[in-house]
Amino acid sequence: MRPPLLDPLFAAATDLPGIGPKVEKLLKGLLGVSERDTRIGDLLFHLPHSIIDRRRQPGIANAPEGAIVTLKVHVDRHQSAPASSRAPYKVLAHDETGEIQLVFFHARRDWLERTIPVGETRYVSGKVEWFNGRAQMVHPDHMVDEDDFATMPLVEPVYPMTAGLSPKTLQKAIGAALTLLPDVPEWLDEAHAAREHWPDFKSALETAHRPDEPGDIAPTAPAICRLAYDEFLASQLALAMVRAHMRTTAGVARTSNGRLKQKILAALPFQLTPGQVQAIADIEGDLSKPERMLRLVQGDVGAGKTLVGLIAMAHVVEAGSQAAMMAPTELLARQHLRSIEPFCEAAGIKARLLTGKAKPAERREILEGLLSGEIDILVGTHALFQAGIEFHDLALAVVDEQHRFGVHQRLALQSKGRGVDVLVMTATPIPRTLVLTYFGDMEVSQLPDKPAGRQPIETRTVSLDRLSDVVDGLRRALNDGQKVYWVCPLVEESEVLDITAAEERHATLAQVFGNAVSLVHGRMSAAEKDAAMDAFKRGETRILVATTVIEVGVDVSDATIIVIEHAERFGLAQLHQLRGRVGRGERASTCLLLYKGPLGETAKARLAIMRETNDGFLIAEEDLRLRGEGEILGTRQSGMPGFRIAQIEAHAALMETARADARLILANDPELEGPRGKALRLLLYIFGRDEAIRLLRAG
Ligand code: ADP
Numbered sequence: 001m002r003p004p005l006l007d008p009l010f011a012a013a014t015d016l017p018g019i020g021p022k023v024e025k026l027l028k029g030l031l032g033v034s035e036r037d038t039r040i041g042d043l044l045f046h047l048p049h050s051i052i053d054r055r056r057q058p059g060i061a062n063a064p065e066g067a068i069v070t071l072k073v074h075v076d077r078h079q080s081a082p083a084s085s086r087a088p089y090k091v092l093a094h095d096e097t098g099e100i101q102l103v104f105f106h107a108r109r110d111w112l113e114r115t116i117p118v119g120e121t122r123y124v125s126g127k128v129e130w131f132n133g134r135a136q137m138v139h140p141d142h143m144v145d146e147d148d149f150a151t152m153p154l155v156e157p158v159y160p161m162t163a164g165l166s167p168k169t170l171q172k173a174i175g176a177a178l179t180l181l182p183d184v185p186e187w188l189d190e191a192h193a194a195r196e197h198w199p200d201f202k203s204a205l206e207t208a209h210r211p212d213e214p215g216d217i218a219p220t221a222p223a224i225c226r227l228a229y230d231e232f233l234a235s236q237l238a239l240a241m242v243r244a245h246m247r248t249t250a251g252v253a254r255t256s257n258g259r260l261k262q263k264i265l266a267a268l269p270f271q272l273t274p275g276q277v278q279a280i281a282d283i284e285g286d287l288s289k290p291e292r293m294l295r296l297v298q299g300d301v302g303a304g305k306t307l308v309g310l311i312a313m314a315h316v317v318e319a320g321s322q323a324a325m326m327a328p329t330e331l332l333a334r335q336h337l338r339s340i341e342p343f344c345e346a347a348g349i350k351a352r353l354l355t356g357k358a359k360p361a362e363r364r365e366i367l368e369g370l371l372s373g374e375i376d377i378l379v380g381t382h383a384l385f386q387a388g389i390e391f392h393d394l395a396l397a398v399v400d401e402q403h404r405f406g407v408h409q410r411l412a413l414q415s416k417g418r419g420v421d422v423l424v425m426t427a428t429p430i431p432r433t434l435v436l437t438y439f440g441d442m443e444v445s446q447l448p449d450k451p452a453g454r455q456p457i458e459t460r461t462v463s464l465d466r467l468s469d470v471v472d473g474l475r476r477a478l479n480d481g482q483k484v485y486w487v488c489p490l491v492e493e494s495e496v497l498d499i500t501a502a503e504e505r506h507a508t509l510a511q512v513f514g515n516a517v518s519l520v521h522g523r524m525s526a527a528e529k530d531a532a533m534d535a536f537k538r539g540e541t542r543i544l545v546a547t548t549v550i551e552v553g554v555d556v557s558d559a560t561i562i563v564i565e566h567a568e569r570f571g572l573a574q575l576h577q578l579r580g581r582v583g584r585g586e587r588a589s590t591c592l593l594l595y596k597g598p599l600g601e602t603a604k605a606r607l608a609i610m611r612e613t614n615d616g617f618l619i620a621e622e623d624l625r626l627r628g629e630g631e632i633l634g635t636r637q638s639g640m641p642g643f644r645i646a647q648i649e650a651h652a653a654l655m656e657t658a659r660a661d662a663r664l665i666l667a668n669d670p671e672l673e674g675p676r677g678k679a680l681r682l683l684l685y686i687f688g689r690d691e692a693i694r695l696l697r698a699g
């Protein structure tokens with residue numbers, strides 16, 4: 001049970017002033033909250049990315065051109081433009097040093113007359129511009145009287161925003177949320193916190209939202225470091241608890257002499273890459289040992305991870321047990337089954353697919369086959385973790401293409417078999433430090449090399465204005481027997497709009513290419529998706545229009561062109577993933593990034609990087625760098641998915657400390673029962689790592 005002390009943090013954000021259902025929906029997108037309502041705590045962890053410094057009060061005459069200043073002025077005169085003219089509304093004011101014009105476009109006169117009445121003194125803050133020796137301030141950010149000025153923050157936090165949400169609404173809500181923040185007992189080692197000059201948790205959050213100095217919100221500022229450390233400690237502690245728990249359930253040595261593997265290899269039309277050979281050797285070593293395996297196979301898109309997973313599964317099947325392979329989407333799960341099926345047949349392994357869409361009779365039959373041990377390999381989505389699915393003897397879980405294999409999933413897996421070994425496969429080039437963050441202590445195998453004979457993908461950027469040229473190019477490509485993916489843009493905050501965009505593009509392309517064009521998107525039924533993918537794979541259709549459902553894993557090895565529409569809206573990692581859908585065969589491939597100008601600096605940089613390199617690691621690094629530089633709009637992207645405050649470059653070192661700290665904590669107080677232990681439980685709740693608490697005897 002969550003301690004009631006924390007209730008205010010878990011209360012709905014709609015309890016705050018100015019947050020109605022509509023704003024809450026915007027907040028959800030902004031804060032990355034998907035499967036639940038936005039909480040007050042979510043807002044508190046939405047930290048400003050910069051500040052506007054309004055402390056400069058030089059007087060009108062000394063205000064530098066273009067600088068943000070705060071001025072105490074006497075209001076002299078309102079001067080409205082004739083209704084017919086488009087000239088702005090002006091308010092003339094002065095101080096002892098000079099005169100200034102406050103300029104308003106589309107002004108609401110009555111409001112201005114109330115806000116800055118003639119004859120009164122007002123504090124105005126904004127950017128001063130000089131024209132022919134006259135000072136101007138267009139739309140001051142603040143216009144307040146003496147009383148309000150006393151409470152107005154002169155160092156104003158600027159938050160990452162989303163379209164449709166006003167900064168004032170957000171600031172106000174966060175201000176109100178701060179007043180609800182409870183006092184919590186200290187969970188850090190006091191000596192450690194003192195040494196680092198870290199404030200307590202509550203003060204740290206207050207400082208982060210109400211900085212006195214620009215430096216207060218720098219990633220290296222004590223308050224921010226403290227919060228980043230808290231976040232790391234919560235995650236490291238949870239992982240350490242799971243690990244400690246897993247250790248108490250012993251692993252099983254699974255023996256095989258490679259008979260099934262040999263059959264699979266004999267059926268392959270190609271040689272394993274050296275990376276695959278090494279990864280398989282690593283895995284066989286792990287599986288043969290009595291300890292539980294927890295291994296990550298990391299390889300760029302197209303490196304051939306699925307096959308590695310299959311051979312690992314064959315190992316435990318030969319040892320008389322079962323394996324499960326899990327993909328993030330049903331589409332991918334189906335595809336996995338299809339790609340391993342021929343080899344399973346060759347080796348006499350029985351593999352089945354279970355998705356939410358299975359008919360009751362089929363589902364029953366599969367569940368029986370699992371329980372009896374007749375089915376060797378089950379392929380599905382993460383729904384396989386759910387209750388109601390029981391194995392005869394599950395020995396290995398292969399988890400593909402995802403980062404969310406967290407505490408929760410691990411616990412669910414525990415109950416599915418005896419000492420289940422785990423293999424996670426990812427195309428995300430995660431640096432070593434981050435591997436620890438995501439997965440705890442995992443062994444890592446790399447697939448550094450692509451299969452032989454692959455040709456580099458040529459990437460070009462093309463303005464959307466030249467769409468008709470692109471279509472002409474596709475016509476030539478189709479005549480030449482090629483296959484094309486056409487990826488439609490993510491429309492912000494709306495899956496429905498995505499789909500409309502994809503449907504429209506499908507329609508326009510179908511006008512040109514007839515029924516050579518098919519469509520696949522997330523709202524289609526599994527059967528429809530399947531049919532579309534199948535037709536494309538077999539070559540009945542030659543252009544597949546898709547939303548980003550094809551982002552990960554989809555494998556049609558003779559597709560040679562991918563067109564990404566509105567490429568400027570995608571992140572680098574996503575573009576790289578998408579591009580990885582081509583270049584899987586022997587033929588040279590092309591990636592066309594269609595963009596709509598004018599491009600912002602970041603978008604320009606992203607597209608340039610895509611043109612320059614095919615190297616996933618390099619792209620990941622550039623991605624971090626670009627995100628680090630931050631965009632004024634959009635979510636604060638720390639580059640550490642799953643973390644709201646911690647940032648890679650600034651805080652990586654803290655994570656190592658948090659890891660050591662977590663181990664020490666559990667060594668001293670494994671059940672988190674002492675005073676610090678109890679405080680740490682609060683920490684786990686605050687950062688959403690409380691699943692781990694269930695592992696405690698006293699939990
Ligand atoms: P990813 O690592 O992106 O998951 P896949 O496992 O989907 O990659 O493999 C991509 C393609 O490469 C598949 O068509 C697969 O059959 C093929 N492949 C895998 N290993 C090799 C290899 N050693 N040589 C040639 N092709 C391979």
Ligand code: MG
Nearest residue numbers: 305306401553
């Ligand atoms: Mg894959």
